[in-house]
Amino acid sequence: MSVPDDSLQLTATDLRMATFRLARRLRCVRAVDAMSDAQLAVLATLRMHGRRTITALAERERVTAPSMTNMVNGLEEQGLVVRTPDAEDRRRVQVDITDAGIAIVAQTIQRRDEALAEMLGELDFTETELATLREASALMRKVVDR
Amino acid sequence: MSVPDDSLQLTATDLRMATFRLARRLRCVRAVDAMSDAQLAVLATLRMHGRRTITALAERERVTAPSMTNMVNGLEEQGLVVRTPDAEDRRRVQVDITDAGIAIVAQTIQRRDEALAEMLGELDFTETELATLREASALMRKVVDR
DNA sequence: TATTGTTATACTCTATAACTATA
DNA sequence: TATAGTTATAGAGTATAACAATA
Numbered sequence: 001m002s003v004p005d006d007s008l009q010l011t012a013t014d015l016r017m018a019t020f021r022l023a024r025r026l027r028c029v030r031a032v033d034a035m036s037d038a039q040l041a042v043l044a045t046l047r048m049h050g051r052r053t054i055t056a057l058a059e060r061e062r063v064t065a066p067s068m069t070n071m072v073n074g075l076e077e078q079g080l081v082v083r084t085p086d087a088e089d090r091r092r093v094q095v096d097i098t099d100a101g102i103a104i105v106a107q108t109i110q111r112r113d114e115a116l117a118e119m120l121g122e123l124d125f126t127e128t129e130l131a132t133l134r135e136a137s138a139l140m141r142k143v144v145d146r
Numbered sequence: 147m148s149v150p151d152d153s154l155q156l157t158a159t160d161l162r163m164a165t166f167r168l169a170r171r172l173r174c175v176r177a178v179d180a181m182s183d184a185q186l187a188v189l190a191t192l193r194m195h196g197r198r199t200i201t202a203l204a205e206r207e208r209v210t211a212p213s214m215t216n217m218v219n220g221l222e223e224q225g226l227v228v229r230t231p232d233a234e235d236r237r238r239v240q241v242d243i244t245d246a247g248i249a250i251v252a253q254t255i256q257r258r259d260e261a262l263a264e265m266l267g268e269l270d271f272t273e274t275e276l277a278t279l280r281e282a283s284a285l286m287r288k289v290v291d292r
Numbered sequence: 293t294a295t296t297g298t299t300a301t302a303c304t305c306t307a308t309a310a311c312t313a314t315a
Numbered sequence: 316t317a318t319a320g321t322t323a324t325a326g327a328g329t330a331t332a333a334c335a336a337t338a
Contacts, residue, residue, distance in 0.1 A: 003273050005263070011276045011283075012263035016172060016255075018283035021290040023169035026162060028208070038305065054320060062174070067306055069321060074304075091314045091319040109162075117151070117158035119289045127149050129285055130157045136282030137160035139275055143265045144167040184328065200297060213329055215298060220327075237296040237337045 015140075029115045031107035039075055040108060042068075046081065046097035047105045053092050080104060161286075175261045177253035185221055186254060188214075192227065192243035193251045199238050226250060 027037065038061070045060055046052060052060070058068035072095055075081040080101035086092035120130065173183065184207070191206055192198060198206070204214035218241055221227040226247035232238035243251075266276070
């Protein structure tokens with residue numbers, strides 16, 4: 001190994017604390033107050049990866065199929081997704097995000113980014129500090145995607 | 147202002163995405179699988195800041211007083227917190243974390259840090275990259291605490 | 293009167309078990 | 316038989332409204 005375990009542990013502790021606190025702070029910024037994190041996560045998945053079956057969505061969100069059925073019911077009632085029967089395998093149901101659903105995800109992301117950008121701006125960070133945050137972001141995504 | 151809006155917005159978007167993904171990944175690591183995020187957050191607050199009234203806990207966790215009453219009931223049934231009537235103001239109830247509650251918070255934090263340290267180790271990050279993550283963590287905490 | 297906490301009630305998200313329809 | 320999805324039912328966490336006890 002190239003670095004001592006101490007460096008890894010210290011870095012992990014710092015990063016864990018900072019990540020949870022910032023996520024918690026940003027999570028409460030939404031396009032629609034009534035929208036739950038669970039619903040928003042389903043919409044974000046559909047927006048990024050396109051139509052998915054109930055089972056595929058349940059696996060991705062790590063919930064059971066009945067839970068996903070329930071959640072898709074709620075989203076469909078709000079007009080944010082639509083169910084389409086699968087032509088090839090008639091047991092399956094494809095779930096698509098609607099334009100209204102896309103708009104809510106886009107607006108939530110925009111609000112969070114604006115809120116965070118404003119926080120960064122208020123602290124008068126230097127270009128060097130902002131660059132550090134961007135480099136760290138790239139490293140964090142490597143950790144998640146590894 | 148010292149830096150262009152573009153830098154702020156780009157940094158905010160990178161950091162928002164990385165933060166949410168890493169938090170989501172680490173959130174599923176717990177000492178006890180049956181423990182919810184909400185319960186864990188209450189325990190962590192009590193461990194860090196000491197005894198608190200129901201109202202103070204509700205404000206800190208941004209939930210209503212009835213919700214906090216409900217959650218404290220659940221934690222008390224599990225022996226993780228205890229209610230103590232306030233001697234000075236008998237309307238109040240002080241909530242204290244027990245040794246069992248402290249142990250669960252400590253174990254969860256340790257598991258998450260170990261999981262993250264292992265992820266960092268597997269990617270063979272350099273000392274420079276680890277330092278970038280620690281610097282970014284400090285900046286993120288400044289954002290949250292500002 | 294105002295504040296602190298609880299109870300009553302309801303809605304959402306979660307689960308497991310049992311069911312239907314299809315492969 | 317196995318798979319995809321739904322329904323039935325239950326528990327946890329959330330809310331608002333109404334209440335009791337205390338300040």
